[in-house]
Amino acid sequence: MKNNFYDSKYFVNREVSWVQFDHRVLNEAKNKKVPLFERLKFMSIVSSNLDEFFMVRVASLIDMIHAGYEKKDIAGMKPKKQLEALLAEIHMLVDEQYNAFNRSLVPALEKAGLQIVKHHEELTEAEQEYVDKYFMESVYPVLTPMAVDSSRPFPLIRNKTLNLGAMVQKKGTKDELEFATVQVPSVLERVVVLPGDKVEKNSDEKNVKPEKGEPAETLRIIMLEEIIERNISKLFLHYDIVCAQHYRITRNGDFTLQEEDAEDLLQEIQKQVKKRQRGDAIRLEVEQDMDKRLLKFLKKELKIDDEEIYRIDGPLDLTVCMKIYGMSGFDNLREPKHNPVPVPEFADAESIFEQIRKGDVLMHHPYQSFTPVVEFIQQAAIDPQVLAIKQTLYRVSGNSPIIAALKKAAGEGKQVTVLVELKARFDEEHNIEWAKQLEKAGCHVIYGLVGLKTHSKITLVVRKDEDGIRRYVHLGTGNYNDSTAKLYTDIGLFTCDEKIGEDATAVFNMLSGYSEPEGWNDLLLAPLWLKERFIYLIRREVANVKAKKSAHIIAKMNSLCDADIIAELYAASAAGVKIDLIVRGICCLKVGIPKVSDNITVRSIVGTFLEHSRIFYFENAGNCEIYCGSADWMPRNLERRVEIVFPVKDERHKAELRHILDVELMDNIGASVLEPDSYSYHKPDRRGKKSINSQAVFVQEAIEKYNAILPKEDNNGRRFIPAMSPSESALPKD
Secondary structure: OOOOOHHHHHEOOOHHHHHHHHHHHHHHOOOOOOOHHHHHHHHHHHHHHHHHHHHHHHHHHHHHHHHHOOOOOOOOOHHHHHHHHHHHHHHHHHHHHHHHHHHHHHHHHHHOOEEEEHHHHHHHHHHHHHHHHHHHHHHHHHHHOOEEEEEOOOOOOOOOOEEEEEEEEEEOOOOOOOEEEEEEEOOOEEEEEEEEEEEOOOOOOOOOOOOOOOOOEEEEEEEEEHHHHHHHHOOOOEEEEEEEEEEEEEOOOOOOHHHOOOHHHHHHHHHHHHHHHOEEEEEEEEEEOOHHHHHHHHHHHOOOOHHHEEEOOOOOOHHHHHHHHOOOOHHHHOOOOOOOOOOHHOOOOOOOHHHHHHHHEEEEOOEOOOOHHHHHHHHHHOOOOOOHHHHHHHHOOOOOHHHHHHHHHHOOOOOEEEEEOOOOOOOOOHHHHHHHHHHHOEEEOOOOOOOEOOOOOEEEEEEEEEEEEEEEEEEEOOOOOOHHHEEEEEEEEEEEOOHHHHHHHHHHHHOOOOOOOOOOOOOOEEOOOOOHHHHHHHHHHHHHHOOOOOOOOEEEEEEEEEHHHHHHHHHHHHHHHEEEEEOOOOEEEEOOOOOOOOOOOEEOOOOOEOOOEEEEOOOOOOOEEEEEEEEOEEEEHOOEEEEEEEEEOOHHHHHHHHHHHHHHHHHHOEEEEOOOOOOEOOOOOOOOOOOOHHHHHHHHHHHHHHHHOOOOOOOOOOOOOOOOOOEEEEEEEE
């Protein structure tokens, strides 16, 4: 009997799989082998991940339920069942997060010399005097207390803001309790350092030495909301404060554009973004012991159900951990900072174009610098031989040198075409501003295709060389963002290959008009035929294994949830093809199912850098093919976005990419391996094995590769010494 590889029992719900990913991030925050302040960073990432997840994925499920949508997902679950399972999982995750924060991180920080004052009642007299003065001078003028009564309706509580709610009563009366609220201002630092800088421990016992492992002095900090709570009576002078406690809401941030009906896409997105602050409340975070009367009032006004309420034992919104991470004076508790090393091929090159003409250049960020990508645009902007620059932009940095270079190029009279993706989620306002600036500078700005996000990463520079017109192309797996390029692992390729150049021109012609060539050369494009090509490549491995030829698939990506691709992988596994998957986040595939997925392994790497590169390896009977690109194996990437996946042709570069995959498959520090139950991941057993942190390996290799091209001694006889690689820790998000 032929196996039905689409059977729902073979799939994991996408949303639950994502929560398991956040669990893996949390595990790094709990890992005592990770430097203490790096654990704080992980703790912050868990919270920021959850915020976005609620605003998009949870919100989407709620919208489906309200719309009466009953279609099952690939795991056979209807939206209502998905939401129930998801909220139960998230409640467990949040409980685990705060348990780790309170029982592990807070004591460890205190031992290291940093004490978080949990409640303002724990302040010393000197500290009380300090925070009260700080409140009146710096905080009070910024606050806007808001009362709710018959003439003042319940105010708009902004998305993701921290607030202090209170039940108040007019002094000297037994009137009914009234509600009042004040937003904790985000324009002020949430972490307030208490006076005395670092205060000596055992100050009354000068001759007593601190215990082994304890600091001689401790820095004390308090959260801004605690200072406001301590002084809240100053905001409501004619009222008694019956109770005052913190709360925070998350609103539905998902919106659907009717692009076909929009006369101006830019204006339509601007309108929709403004609605985000007014979306329905879908999560309410409150203090664990919140007064029942206050909670009842908030539930009623926000129309929140019990399962959407999260009772928190600790500071609300642990993204504040990133603020603590950034505090000075604790460098020994952080991972040594890695500065991306120069790309050897460009180390002494006066002209990037001259170097690219010598041969393709493969780059591995952030181990190698992103600077050549920026300089590629900067040199093109002022090079008199350059005729045109075309580029896609999905997310860029706040003060982007690439944007500046594109504006400069337009000012120099070059043809500059920029596709700015206005629909890049949570970057819409940012990208609208860039689009306006580029248009003002004289660039031709396009917004992509109706109904499709343009997620591809491609730049085309057309140059008049001595021997004729030549097209220089940069292709990548990550955004043109010089800031995140220092934090995300990505692959980039420079080439002036004629066939890829022709394809690049066709891509931009398709995006800017109605022109599409009759045939393509090398680039694989979604939503046209990328998915079909991947299926062909998987099936070719099946044909090879049946012909007794070598067959192997290694695929690295952010997420895997496309049912067709998973079914093809199951069929390949059942035929005997060895499949190794490196999937950072969502994975809807199950491993270890007899005669279905017993030839498949899945691992997820969570490390100092966010694993973001997509690399696809197909053994092809010893004549391997390797592709990189912007697309994950998800329906949205394969069917609803403009994505580019490109072949890597140079044999040296193929070997380099295979090496990257092999090292990551050996990683036993940052990696977690999917168990056959398909919900839990475990760390690989390291007993008797060498400890391998793939990210640390790549840092060291990048340094050594660059050092190899440098002279061993300079003119003063000094020898170049490689920088130290990161320690054995591991960290990351999208």
